[in-house]
Amino acid sequence: MKSTITEAFDIIISKLESWLTTTIEYLPNFALAIFVLITAYFVAKYVNNITYKLVSKKVQQESVAQIISRISAVVLVIVGLYISLGILNLSKTLTSLLATAGVAGLAIGLALQNTLSNTVAGIVLSFRKKIQIGNWVETNGFSGEVIDINLKEFVLKEADNNIVIMPNKMILENPLKNYSLTTKMRVAIECGVGYESDLEQVKALTKETIANAFDQVESPEDVEFYFTEFGDSSINYLCRFWIDAENMLEKLRAKTTAIIEIKKAYDKAEINIPFPIRTLQFDNKLAFENPESLKEFSNN
Numbered sequence: 001m002k003s004t005i006t007e008a009f010d011i012i013i014s015k016l017e018s019w020l021t022t023t024i025e026y027l028p029n030f031a032l033a034i035f036v037l038i039t040a041y042f043v044a045k046y047v048n049n050i051t052y053k054l055v056s057k058k059v060q061q062e063s064v065a066q067i068i069s070r071i072s073a074v075v076l077v078i079v080g081l082y083i084s085l086g087i088l089n090l091s092k093t094l095t096s097l098l099a100t101a102g103v104a105g106l107a108i109g110l111a112l113q114n115t116l117s118n119t120v121a122g123i124v125l126s127f128r129k130k131i132q133i134g135n136w137v138e139t140n141g142f143s144g145e146v147i148d149i150n151l152k153e154f155v156l157k158e159a160d161n162n163i164v165i166m167p168n169k170m171i172l173e174n175p176l177k178n179y180s181l182t183t184k185m186r187v188a189i190e191c192g193v194g195y196e197s198d199l200e201q202v203k204a205l206t207k208e209t210i211a212n213a214f215d216q217v218e219s220p221e222d223v224e225f226y227f228t229e230f231g232d233s234s235i236n237y238l239c240r241f242w243i244d245a246e247n248m249l250e251k252l253r254a255k256t257t258a259i260i261e262i263k264k265a266y267d268k269a270e271i272n273i274p275f276p277i278r279t280l281q282f283d284n285k286l287a288f289e290n291p292e293s294l295k296e297f298s299n300n
Contacts, residue, residue: 029087029088029089030088032087033083033084033085033087033088034084036080036083036084036087037080037081037084039080040076040077040079040080040081040083040084041077041080043076043080044072044073044074044076044077044080045073047069047072047073047076048069048070048072048073049069051068051069051072051073052065052066052068052069055068055069058127067119067123067151068123117169118151118152118153118167118168118169119151119152119168121167121168121169121171121172122149122150122151122152122153122154122168123151124172125149125154125168125171125172126149130178130181131146131149131171131176131178132146132180133146133147133148133149134146134180135178135179135180135181136178136179136180136246136247136248136249137156137176137177137178137179137180138176138177138179139166139170139171139174139175139176139177140166140170140171140174142156142158142164142166143156143158143159143248144156144157144158144159144162144164145157145247147163149168151168152167152168153165153166153167153168154166154167154168154170154171159248159249159252179246179247179248180246180247182246183244183245183246184242184243184244184245185242185243185245185246185250185251186240186241186242186243187240187241187242187243187251187254187255187258188238188239188240189238189239189240189255189258189259189262190228190236190237190238190239191236191237191239191262191273192231192233192234192235192236192237192273192274193234193235193237193266193271193272193273193274194233194234194235194271194272194273194274195234195235196272197235197271197272199227199235201269201271202237202271203225203227203237204220205265205266205269205271206223206225206237206239206262206265207220207221207223207225207239208220209261209262209265210223210239210241210258210261210262211223212261213257213258213261214241214243214254214257214258216242216243216244217241217242217243222241222242223239223240223241224238224239224240224241225237225238225239226238226239232276233274233275233276234273234274239258241258
């Protein structure tokens with residue numbers, strides 16, 4: 001019995017001695033691994049700050065700049081951890097951890113597919129030079145000023161001051177018209193004049209009125225004018241000209257100014273802008289020719 005206890009005790013002592021020997025042998029490696037981890041941590045913090053400053057110059061959205069800088073820092077920490085485990089001959093352990101993390105990441109990715117797709121779309125939109133905060137855009141049936149692009153949603157403020165919030169994925173997958181990419185917009189005016197009007201006078205007066213009303217229009221020759229059809233009550237035309245504008249509000253203001261000035265000019269020149277006319281016929285030839293039918297109608 002005593003010999004058995006002594007043997008067990010010797011086994012424990014020898015095991016502890018071997019662990020102690022191993023610990024002493026790996027102490028330099030352990031210190032080096034700790035040094036690598038600490039270095040990776042401080043380098044990651046430095047890279048995080050530098051990346052944030054660089055990305056902030058390209059992207060106006062703070063949330064996007066933060067997540068990109070943090071991703072770069074996490075990548076550096078993972079690299080430092082991998083090197084440290086390699087120094088301790090534990091790289092296989094890290095491989096197992098990464099495999100487990102990959103499986104867990106796949107499961108989480110499938111569960112949060114829409115959220116992740118919106119996040120990725122938000123990052124992509126933030127780096128697109130042709131879509132910036134402050135632009136006037138039209139997409140998915142809405143038109144307004146871009147006031148925010150974050151990791152989840154795309155925010156517009158319409159002309160009536162309503163806020164429209166759309167998932168980033170919808171913006172990336174659908175056509176988008178950006179009115180702010182050019183400094184000029186074309187204004188179109190449709191109107192009609194009476195059949196008694198002198199069409200040459202109407203054309204010349206309209207083009208001259210537009211040229212006088214807008215500094216951007218240098219001469220009447222820069223104004224497009226086309227008669228389009230013989231309408232029910234008027235001869236209709238289309239007038240188009242270019243202005244310096246980057247959003248729809250400026251275009252609407254210019255159109256309003258053009259309509260007011262054209263109306264004043266037409267009133268002064270006594271040019272009629274007719275409204276639709278309907279002729280009502282009250283004579284009933286059938287009733288005059290056959291009075292009995294009128295009696296039958298009144299009795300019913």
